[in-house]
Amino acid sequence: MRALLVLFSLLLPLSLSTAQAADKLAVVTSFSILADITRQVGGEHVQITDMVGPDADAHTYEPTPDDAKALLKARLIIKNGLGFEPWLDRLVASTGTRAMVISASRGVIPRSLDEDGETVSDPHAWHNLANAELYVANITKALVAADPANQADYQRNSQAYLKRIYALLAEAKAKLGSLPPGNRKVVTSHDAFGYLGQAYGIDFMAPQGLSTEREPSAAEVAALITQIRNAKVKAVFMENIKDARLLKQIAEESGAHIGGTLYSDALAAKGPASTFTGLFEYNLDTLYDALSQP
Numbered sequence: 001m002r003a004l005l006v007l008f009s010l011l012l013p014l015s016l017s018t019a020q021a022a023d024k025l026a027v028v029t030s031f032s033i034l035a036d037i038t039r040q041v042g043g044e045h046v047q048i049t050d051m052v053g054p055d056a057d058a059h060t061y062e063p064t065p066d067d068a069k070a071l072l073k074a075r076l077i078i079k080n081g082l083g084f085e086p087w088l089d090r091l092v093a094s095t096g097t098r099a100m101v102i103s104a105s106r107g108v109i110p111r112s113l114d115e116d117g118e119t120v121s122d123p124h125a126w127h128n129l130a131n132a133e134l135y136v137a138n139i140t141k142a143l144v145a146a147d148p149a150n151q152a153d154y155q156r157n158s159q160a161y162l163k164r165i166y167a168l169l170a171e172a173k174a175k176l177g178s179l180p181p182g183n184r185k186v187v188t189s190h191d192a193f194g195y196l197g198q199a200y201g202i203d204f205m206a207p208q209g210l211s212t213e214r215e216p217s218a219a220e221v222a223a224l225i226t227q228i229r230n231a232k233v234k235a236v237f238m239e240n241i242k243d244a245r246l247l248k249q250i251a252e253e254s255g256a257h258i259g260g261t262l263y264s265d266a267l268a269a270k271g272p273a274s275t276f277t278g279l280f281e282y283n284l285d286t287l288y289d290a291l292s293q294p
């Protein structure tokens with residue numbers, strides 16, 4: 001009897017922790033920014049598998065066999081949408097997963113751009129906090145639909161998180177709204193900040209388009225350097241997901257000042273930009289520091 005009890009007490013912690021993991025809602029997110037927003041709202045009730053991690057480039061991502069396994073185990077798959085993750089759509093179709101698939105950007109009014117003669121939607125909608133509010137609402141709704149038992153917690157977490165987003169929205173308006181009119185032209189590696197520019201009247205230019213897939217030609221880089229000189233661009237910024245060599249070359253040849261690094265399509269692995277609100281605040285401060293001086 002005593003031996004049996006000992007055995008039982010040895011087994012108990014193991015079986016409890018397995019039960020706890022099984023109780024959690026299995027969610028797959030396509031990239032790090034969505035993983036963080038889902039974590040903020042889902043809290044202890046969700047088990048998140050994120051596909052494209054911190055500092056990595058989702059445009060050129062190639063899914064792994066582990067990603068396919070995660071999709072099959074998931075009950076909810078959260079993607080950005082607006083054409084950001086064509087590789088995920090293909091993987092969802094090929095695995096035949098029965099998970100619910102949602103686009104966090106649902107309801108966003110997309111910016112569309114002309115690229116190589118084609119009209120394409122800009123997927124980087126998270127850089128406008130008014131859109132981020134929609135992301136939070138869509139993710140909350142999906143978590144509640146997939147796991148109604150924890151509805152109250154999801155809604156409470158969501159409200160608390162939105163309060164932080166509203167505070168950040170006010171800070172962005174105050175800081176970026178106060179920039180001198182002549183200091184509102186900047187360059188980044190790829191066209192990731194169009195929604196931020198649209199919200200605050202900043203003109204972002206880039207040697208690469210909406211995706212990082214196509215490398216710019218020498219003629220395109222030369223044209224941008226001329227444009228930087230003529231348009232009196234205030235600063236050029238590197239991006240965390242990109243090799244900085246091209247940007248440094250552009251800064252050197254155009255005489256433009258390097259304003260620092262902006263977090264475009266991924267969180268940082270650690271430090272202040274390792275959450276979405278932290279990323280936004282970091283970008284805000286970096287832009288403000290570089291552009292507020294006369």
Ligand SMILES: [Zn+2]
Nearest residue numbers: 192210211265
């Ligand atoms: Zn991008």
